[in-house]
Every structure is written in structure tokens, then in C-alpha cells.
Amino acid sequence: MYGVGAMGSIIARMLTERGAEIVGAVGRSTIGKPLSEVTGIPNVTVTIEGDIEEVVQRTRPDLVVMTTASYMEDVKEGVLACLKHGANVISLAEENLYSWHTSPEDTAEIDAVAKEHGVTYTCSGHQDGYWVQLVATLMGTAHHIDEVRGRASWNVEDFGPELARDQQVGDTLEEFAEWLRGAERPPTFGRPTLHAVAAASGLTVVESSTATEPVLATEDTYCKALEMTVPAGKVLGFTDIDTVRTAEGPVLVLEMTGKVYVEGQADSNAWELKGEPDLDLENQVLPTHLTTCATLVNRVPQVLNAEPGYVSVAELPPLRFQPGNIADHLTAR
Ligand SMILES: NC(=O)c1ccc[n+]([C@@H]2O[C@H](COP(=O)([O-])OP(=O)(O)OC[C@H]3O[C@@H](n4cnc5c(N)ncnc54)[C@H](OP(=O)(O)O)[C@@H]3O)[C@@H](O)[C@H]2O)c1
Known part of the structure; x- marks a missing residue:
């Protein structure tokens, strides 16, 4: 070990x-x-x-x-x-x-x-089970694929204050934009995941890109990890949107959100496939x-x-x- x-x-x-x-x-x-x-x-x-x-x-x-x-x-x-x-x-x-x-x-x-x-x-x-194997199997039941899009989320509160700061919790929109401009970030977890989905499906990756969007509080929200209340309008976390284009046509997208959850929110894993036919899958329970x-x-x-x-x-x-x-x-x- x-x-x-x-x-x-x-x-x-x-x-x-x-x-x-x-x-x-x-x-x-x-x-x-x-x-x-x-x-x-x-x-x-x-x-x-x-x-x-x-x-x-x-x-x-x-x-x-x-x-x-x-x-x-x-x-x-x-x-x-x-x-x-x-x-x-x-x-x-x-x-x-x-x-x-x-x-x-x-x-x-x-x-x-x-x-x-x-x-x-x-x-x-x-990722192996829920973002690669399940998704590759779903793709294996399609005749034609235009796009496969996953949406997954995790709660900043499940980890410590360091990760909460990494997710820019409490920033204003301007502070977030400033951080994003200067941030030297390692590869997102979504990118290698989509590359694995492509490899499992015999697809050739021609382009990979990542966009990052803040998630803003719609009401005052308490963040336990930072022991502070995030006022409405400030940042609760962010979503990385990874997009992988393939030579064979299918576009693979994974939107991964790490944020402070409000009451009633839970970890999720949902995928939609556009093609013939349209398909989807979703897990309601995720003891990750x-x-x-x-x-x-x-x-x-x-x-x-x-x-x-x-x-x-x-x-x-x-x-x-x-x-x-x-x-x-x-x-x-
Ligand atoms: N692929 C997945 O699905 C998945 C899921 C969960 C986690 N992860 C990843 O797996 C890693 C571990 O997660 P975790 O939740 O178990 O974290 P954790 O509780 O912080 O455990 C990591 C352990 O590794 C030890 N460690 C770190 N660097 C070391 C080194 N150079 N030599 C010896 N020991 C070292 C740490 O020791 P100290 O505490 O003494 O520093 C700590 O005990 C993280 O990178 C996490 O992102 C991946």
C-alpha cells in the first residue's frame, strides 16, 4: 500500500x-x-x-x-x-x-x-466505472452518435478548506475572472476521462478544450469548510466543461461542477447521447x-x-x- x-x-x-x-x-x-x-x-x-x-x-x-x-x-x-x-x-x-x-x-x-x-x-x-465503462456501453447501443454529454458534480463541503479555496468559494465575479485569467491549472479530471471514453470506443481525438464557468450563489449560503456565509451573487464553486472532438465525428463533453451544495443537492452522474437513437443514463445514488x-x-x-x-x-x-x-x-x- x-x-x-x-x-x-x-x-x-x-x-x-x-x-x-x-x-x-x-x-x-x-x-x-x-x-x-x-x-x-x-x-x-x-x-x-x-x-x-x-x-x-x-x-x-x-x-x-x-x-x-x-x-x-x-x-x-x-x-x-x-x-x-x-x-x-x-x-x-x-x-x-x-x-x-x-x-x-x-x-x-x-x-x-x-x-x-x-x-x-x-x-x-x-471514473473507470461511471464515466468510462457505463458511457462506452451506452455508446455501444447507438447506431450513430453526434454528441455525448456528461454532467457530474461534487460537494466542496466533503473536503477541507484548501479545496474550498481552490474552488474560489466566496470570490466576487471579478475576482473569479481575474483568477481564471492568471491560473496555471493542471489538466482537469474530465479531459483524461473523455480521452479514455474515446479510446474505449475506437475514436481518434483531434482536439481537446476546456472552458470554466463560475457557479454563483442565488441566496446567502453557508460554507462549512471555510466557516463563512457566501452572499448571494458570489462564487459557490465552478464548472469545468471539457470538450473532445474526434476524427470520426462524435463530440464528447463532460461538465464537472465542484461547489458548495445547498439543501437538497447531491452528487450526480448523468449522461445524454444525441444520435440514433437519443439515449441517456443517470445514477441517483453515488457513494463515490x-x-x-x-x-x-x-x-x-x-x-x-x-x-x-x-x-x-x-x-x-x-x-x-x-x-x-x-x-x-x-x-x-
Ligand atoms: N480516481 C478516483 O476515482 C479517485 C477517487 C478518490 C480519490 N482519488 C485521488 O486519490 C488520491 C488519494 O485520495 P484520498 O482521499 O485517499 O486522499 P488522502 O486521504 O489525503 O490520502 C492520501 C495519502 O497519501 C499519502 N501520501 C501523499 N504523498 C505521499 C508520498 N509521497 N509518500 C507517501 N505517502 C504519501 C498521504 O500522507 P499524509 O497524510 O501523511 O500526507 C495520505 O495519507 C488523491 O489524489 C485523490 O484525488 C481518486
């Missing part, structure tokens, strides 16, 4: 319930603590350490589960250290869901190192922290069985429930 925070702790529990043995754990502020104390899982005897390369070299794991960060620039070094010592890696790093367009050189380097050492690197998580972790765990046998390299979820077999022990689903690679 590389990164033992909110997601890592749930994944560690799910993995042990599927017969996996945890042979090592790497953290940052939790170094020296028993993994059982940090995760709440009984019967694991591992102590959290600090040097991923040393731990992988010594414990020789089949797989490293990496839940430390979101972007290529933050995970690349750690991923390479694991691959070089013959460990497969699966992560939740959102950019790596499909990073061939956003970080092509780094992705090619990871691909080459993984192939050289006969192992795989894959990113899975909530659990779907994220369960999806990753169900991918484990597939990534251990896959041919070596950077293997995106677009290339893996369809996402399926993997009952019982992970070991029962392994084939010789």
Missing part, C-alpha cells in the same frame, strides 16, 4: 477481504505507525515506512496500490521506482486514467519501463468513496493478467465484479 489515507485504508480492507496479503505500507506523516492502527483493519502486522523503493525491493509485492496524488508530475517517480523493481502498479491518479494526450512523454516512459520489467501500470477508480475503491479492487486480477506496459482501462476487459479471492481470477502471465 503506497499512500494510506482515506482511499488507501478502504482499499486495504477490501483487498484483505479478497484474500490479498499486505506485505508493506508506505506513508508520509504516519511513518512508524502500525498499518492496523491507521486503517482500522485487524490482522495486518505491517508497520508504515517511508521509502517506497526500499520497501518494494525488500518485500517484492505482486502489486503496489498507489493512492498518494492525482497528477502525472506527482506520481511518476514513485510509479517508476515500483515498476523497475518488478512490481505492477495500480493507482487512483486521475490524470493517469488516460494520460497519452496530457503527458505523452511521461506516459511513454512509464510504458517502456513497464514493458522492460514485464509489469503493468493502470489507473482506475470512480466506496465505488472508487471497489472498482480498483475488481480491476486487480485484470491488471495482473494483462500484457506488460501502461495499460489504460480502455484496453482492459470490461469492468466486472470479481467474486471471492483475487487469486482465483489469475491466469499465468
Whole structure:
């Protein structure tokens, strides 16, 4: 386990319930603590350490589960250290869901190192199931597609004050516009998602763009994360609108909103397909922290069985429930 925070702790529990043995754990502020104390899982005897390369070299794991960060620039070094010592890696790093367009050189380097050492690197998580697999399946039931448009949202209040400030909560419209003009932002999570949908559907990406729009409070709204009331007319968060055009015609769009919810609002995932025929799908219930972790765990046998390299979820077999022990689903690679 590389990164033992909110997601890592749930994944560690799910993995042990599927017969996996945890042979090592790497953290940052939790170094020296028993993994059982940090995760709440009984019967694991591992102590959290600090040097991923040393731990992988010594414990020789089949797989490293990496839940430390979101972007290529933050995970690349750690991923390479694991691959070089013959460990497969699966992560939740959102950019790596499909990073061939956003970080092509780094992705090619990871691909080459993984192939050289006969192992795989894959990113899975909530996007895999709800934004790629479900959507690609919906597209598979259409004869002709003009546009596929997703709308997803998350509540700023589910996270800490840092993220609330990142979402510009409390800004005036002028302050928001000023921030947007000067902002150097990493790739949105929507962009690699749409690239994965395109890859899963045999579509060739020719252009990707992102527009960002503020969401304004229509009434005075309390923000718990910042312990302040956002007056009507000020910013509650924003929506990133990613658009991907393809050589074959279908346009893929994902509108992702992160904002302070008002009463009655909940996380959502809704997709509309315009074509022959028009289609849609929507999820009313989304316990994202659990779907994220369960999806990753169900991918484990597939990534251990896959041919070596950077293997995106677009290339893996369809996402399926993997009952019982992970070991029962392994084939010789
Ligand atoms: N793909 C998806 O569906 C999905 C879903 C949820 C989350 N995520 C992503 O997964 C990541 C983890 O999410 P989370 O909710 O579990 O966050 P979290 O609770 O903050 O956990 C991250 C853990 O990683 C540790 N860490 C960070 N950098 C490290 C390093 N260099 N070496 C060792 N440990 C390190 C942190 O240690 P300290 O606390 O000691 O700093 C922390 O325990 C985030 O990037 C998040 O955006 C993806």
C-alpha cells in the first residue's frame, strides 16, 4: 500500500477481504505507525515506512496500490521506482486514467519501463466505472452518435478548506475572472476521462478544450469548510466543461461542477447521447468513496493478467465484479 489515507485504508480492507496479503505500507506523516492502527483493519502486522523503493525491493509485492496524488508530475517517480523493481502498479491518479494526450512523454516512459520489467501500470477508480465503462456501453447501443454529454458534480463541503479555496468559494465575479485569467491549472479530471471514453470506443481525438464557468450563489449560503456565509451573487464553486472532438465525428463533453451544495443537492452522474437513437443514463445514488475503491479492487486480477506496459482501462476487459479471492481470477502471465 503506497499512500494510506482515506482511499488507501478502504482499499486495504477490501483487498484483505479478497484474500490479498499486505506485505508493506508506505506513508508520509504516519511513518512508524502500525498499518492496523491507521486503517482500522485487524490482522495486518505491517508497520508504515517511508521509502517506497526500499520497501518494494525488500518485500517484492505482486502489486503496489498507489493512492498518494492525482497528477502525472506527482506520481511518476514513485510509479517508476515500483515498476523497475518488478512490481505492477495500480493507482487512483486521475490524470493517469488516460494520460497519452496530457503527458505523452511521461506516459511513454512509464510504458517502456513497464514493458522492460514485464509489469503493468493502470489507473482506475470512480471514473473507470461511471464515466468510462457505463458511457462506452451506452455508446455501444447507438447506431450513430453526434454528441455525448456528461454532467457530474461534487460537494466542496466533503473536503477541507484548501479545496474550498481552490474552488474560489466566496470570490466576487471579478475576482473569479481575474483568477481564471492568471491560473496555471493542471489538466482537469474530465479531459483524461473523455480521452479514455474515446479510446474505449475506437475514436481518434483531434482536439481537446476546456472552458470554466463560475457557479454563483442565488441566496446567502453557508460554507462549512471555510466557516463563512457566501452572499448571494458570489462564487459557490465552478464548472469545468471539457470538450473532445474526434476524427470520426462524435463530440464528447463532460461538465464537472465542484461547489458548495445547498439543501437538497447531491452528487450526480448523468449522461445524454444525441444520435440514433437519443439515449441517456443517470445514477441517483453515488457513494463515490466506496465505488472508487471497489472498482480498483475488481480491476486487480485484470491488471495482473494483462500484457506488460501502461495499460489504460480502455484496453482492459470490461469492468466486472470479481467474486471471492483475487487469486482465483489469475491466469499465468
Ligand atoms: N480516481 C478516483 O476515482 C479517485 C477517487 C478518490 C480519490 N482519488 C485521488 O486519490 C488520491 C488519494 O485520495 P484520498 O482521499 O485517499 O486522499 P488522502 O486521504 O489525503 O490520502 C492520501 C495519502 O497519501 C499519502 N501520501 C501523499 N504523498 C505521499 C508520498 N509521497 N509518500 C507517501 N505517502 C504519501 C498521504 O500522507 P499524509 O497524510 O501523511 O500526507 C495520505 O495519507 C488523491 O489524489 C485523490 O484525488 C481518486
